[in-house]
Amino acid sequence: MEIKKTALAGTLESSDIQILITKGTKGIEIELESDVKKQFGDQICQAISETLKGFGISQAKIKAVDKGALDCVIKARTIAAIQRATNASEELDWRAI
Amino acid sequence: MKNNVNRQLDENLMNKLGYQPFQGTDIGNPIKQRVAPKVRISTGNDKLVDSLEDVVKKTVKDGMTISFHHHFRNGDFVFNKVMRIIIDLGIKGLTLAPSSLTGVMNELVIEGIKKGTITNITSSGMRGSLGDFISHGNLENPVIFRSHGGRARAIENGEIKIDVAFLGVPNADRLGNANGRFGDAVFGSLGYALMDAQYADQVVLITDNVVPYPNTPASIKQTQVDYVVKIDQVGDPDKIGSGATRFTKDPKELKIAEMVNKVIVNSPYFKNDFSFQTGSGGAALAVTRYLRQSMIDAGVKASFALGGITKPTTDLLKEGLVRRVMDVQDFDKGAADSMHSNPNQQEIDASWYADADNKGAMVDQLDVVILSALEIDTKFNVNVMTGSDGIIRGAIGGHQDAATAKLTIICAPLVRGRIATVTPDVTTVVTPGDSVDVLVTEVGIAVNPKRKDLVSILSKVKGLPLYSIEELQQLAEKQVGTSKKLEYHDKVVALIEYRDGSIIDQVKQIKD
Numbered sequence: 001m002e003i004k005k006t007a008l009a010g011t012l013e014s015s016d017i018q019i020l021i022t023k024g025t026k027g028i029e030i031e032l033e034s035d036v037k038k039q040f041g042d043q044i045c046q047a048i049s050e051t052l053k054g055f056g057i058s059q060a061k062i063k064a065v066d067k068g069a070l071d072c073v074i075k076a077r078t079i080a081a082i083q084r085a086t087n088a089s090e091e092l093d094w095r096a097i
Numbered sequence: 098m099k100n101n102v103n104r105q106l107d108e109n110l111m112n113k114l115g116y117q118p119f120q121g122t123d124i125g126n127p128i129k130q131r132v133a134p135k136v137r138i139s140t141g142n143d144k145l146v147d148s149l150e151d152v153v154k155k156t157v158k159d160g161m162t163i164s165f166h167h168h169f170r171n172g173d174f175v176f177n178k179v180m181r182i183i184i185d186l187g188i189k190g191l192t193l194a195p196s197s198l199t200g201v202m203n204e205l206v207i208e209g210i211k212k213g214t215i216t217n218i219t220s221s222g223m224r225g226s227l228g229d230f231i232s233h234g235n236l237e238n239p240v241i242f243r244s245h246g247g248r249a250r251a252i253e254n255g256e257i258k259i260d261v262a263f264l265g266v267p268n269a270d271r272l273g274n275a276n277g278r279f280g281d282a283v284f285g286s287l288g289y290a291l292m293d294a295q296y297a298d299q300v301v302l303i304t305d306n307v308v309p310y311p312n313t314p315a316s317i318k319q320t321q322v323d324y325v326v327k328i329d330q331v332g333d334p335d336k337i338g339s340g341a342t343r344f345t346k347d348p349k350e351l352k353i354a355e356m357v358n359k360v361i362v363n364s365p366y367f368k369n370d371f372s373f374q375t376g377s378g379g380a381a382l383a384v385t386r387y388l389r390q391s392m393i394d395a396g397v398k399a400s401f402a403l404g405g406i407t408k409p410t411t412d413l414l415k416e417g418l419v420r421r422v423m424d425v426q427d428f429d430k431g432a433a434d435s436m437h438s439n440p441n442q443q444e445i446d447a448s449w450y451a452d453a454d455n456k457g458a459m460v461d462q463l464d465v466v467i468l469s470a471l472e473i474d475t476k477f478n479v480n481v482m483t484g485s486d487g488i489i490r491g492a493i494g495g496h497q498d499a500a501t502a503k504l505t506i507i508c509a510p511l512v513r514g515r516i517a518t519v520t521p522d523v524t525t526v527v528t529p530g531d532s533v534d535v536l537v538t539e540v541g542i543a544v545n546p547k548r549k550d551l552v553s554i555l556s557k558v559k560g561l562p563l564y565s566i567e568e569l570q571q572l573a574e575k576q577v578g579t580s581k582k583l584e585y586h587d588k589v590v591a592l593i594e595y596r597d598g599s600i601i602d603q604v605k606q607i608k609d
Contacts, residue, residue: 015514036515038486039580068514070577 001056007084010077017069019081024061028052034066047071051078055093102478102526104602107589110239111600119601122501122531129454132255135298137323145271145325149303152324153182156299160190161260164297166290167197168277168426172336175265175303178328180205189213194257196248196289197221197492210236219257221245222482222492231590232488234606240591242482245289246451246458246498247596252296253448256598262297264290265331266317269304273322274315278437280306282332285433287316288425291446294321305331316444338429342407344386345379349539353380353508356561357467357537358387363558366464366504369397374404374499377428378469380508385409392418403459404495411435414442423459425450451498453596463502470509472523475566477530477545479507480523482593485516487583487607489591493527497596500532511538517573519566526602527593536566543569584608
């Protein structure tokens with residue numbers, strides 16, 4: 001699947017994460033801002049990139065601002081951002097979810 | 098070198114500073130020598146001065162130890178006024194020994210360190226930009242963190258020798274009789290500052306309110322004071338404390354508070370004339386509300402409430418549910434106001450409150466204490482000093498001291514955001530697990546296996562799901578995932594003293 005436009009999902013509330021997806025050309029690039037980056041940075045990036053993989057996305061730039069979100073939240077926000085970025089929010093790809 | 102809570106300590110540093118590793122919580126009955134301050138003789142007619150700068154010039158010299166109290170909290174004007182003058186005068190090599198450091202002091206402490214004005218710090222804690230600055234190794238000598246009782250002990254035995262104490266007060270007469278109860282910037286008890294007034298070689302009172310002589314009640318006395326300086330304003334009343342500490346509405350904290358109350362009420366200590374202390378923090382404070390109802394229902398009255406006092410506690414005093422409030426510090430204006438209307442609210446100094454090297458401190462008589470935690474580990478060790486990112490962002494306060502109570506309850510949510518509160522090993526040990534009895538989280542409680550009596554009592558109480566602390570730790574880890582180990586440089590940026598003066602842990606410089 002291809003990123004068609006820049007899209008955003010999530011808030012900056014505590015325990016949430018904000019995911020911004022834009023087009024990319026160098027594979028999956030993730031820029032992460034998080035208070036728990038030292039302890040959980042790798043896990044957060046892994047949750048995001050696995051979700052992208054599930055949708056067959058191999059080229060994208062992600063800016064993630066994390067406020068202590070759990071993995072389930074990270075995945076949900078990433079899915080929402082992907083669907084907005086691929087113009088698929090009206091017809092959800094349930095299989096990828 | 099490892100101590101008795103299995104913490105690795107820097108042996109060279111320990112030897113250089115003459116420190117012993119932490120052994121245990123038992124103090125025993127040793128005999129200790131205390132020190133006495135120098136006294137500059139005066140009839141008292143020359144104390145009142147207008148210029149803070151002149152007093153600083155007269156009293157502070159390179160290499161001295163200076164002190165402040167933190168009763169004004171984030172409404173403090175005194176610290177920054179004095180430090181500005183000291184830094185601008187180019188004084189070097191000072192040891193800063195306040196009762197604690199609040200956020201409003203951070204900027205000038207950092208400037209003082211950068212300019213060589215401050216080369217050593219001892220405090221109860223620090224937060225925000227200063228904690229970050231210290232954690233990144235920007236002060237050459239390690240900060241010494243002491244509990245409120247530990248500071249009192251160190252002042253009494255000369256480990257902290259204060260050359261000049263700058264003490265802000267909301268009122269004073271021209272000879273230095275002062276209290277914390279009247280004036281614009283009132284904060285109630287002067288508990289921590291009383292140590293400085295008693296033991297510093299030179300005591301400078303700073304006030305915006307010079308009252309007719311003689312001023313009573315005199316918490317600080319004219320026999321202790323060298324100078325009284327009049328300035329425009331000592332503090333911002335709105336930032337010292339709110340009118341009344343409000344109860345949390347967070348359902349998680351309320352659930353914890355309710356369970357804490359169940360633990361207390363079902364314990365053998367809940368009977369007439371019991372005593373208690375509640376720490377600060379949402380859940381700990383909310384316990385007072387549940388406890389009040391339980392006391393009324395059971396017809397039980399408390400002999401005393403101890404420590405940092407809030408309006409909910411002084412309300413219990415007013416209602417006759419508590420016979421005395423022993424008050425070292427007031428967290429809100431309601432508690433501070435109650436102090437001059439209620440003679441049963443006794444001001445106590447930090448030594449009387451919590452000093453281990455004493456002929457009996459209040460904490461030694463304490464039945465129940467409710468404390469909070471940043472982290473607690475499977476050995477029941479508690480961290481209230483560093484975040485799980487390894488950055489200093491807390492204070493010992495009276496944690497180690499009050500934890501010696503007969504029933505020490507730690508209340509904390511299982512996780513905060515993505516941070517597990519119950520961990521395999523805390524980032525920094527502040528209070529040893531030996532003095533902790535029960536952990537209460539929103540999912541249930543864990544009892545220190547050493548307290549078989551409590552396990553057998555509490556396992557029978559409805560609505561108190563009993564887990565092992567390992568189970569709670571695993572539950573937390575399941576929610577947030579396994580955190581990656583922090584990396585540190587070799588440099589030790591802070592030492593944590595136990596209340597007896599031994600070292601319970603060290604904090605190393607964080608790697609970014």
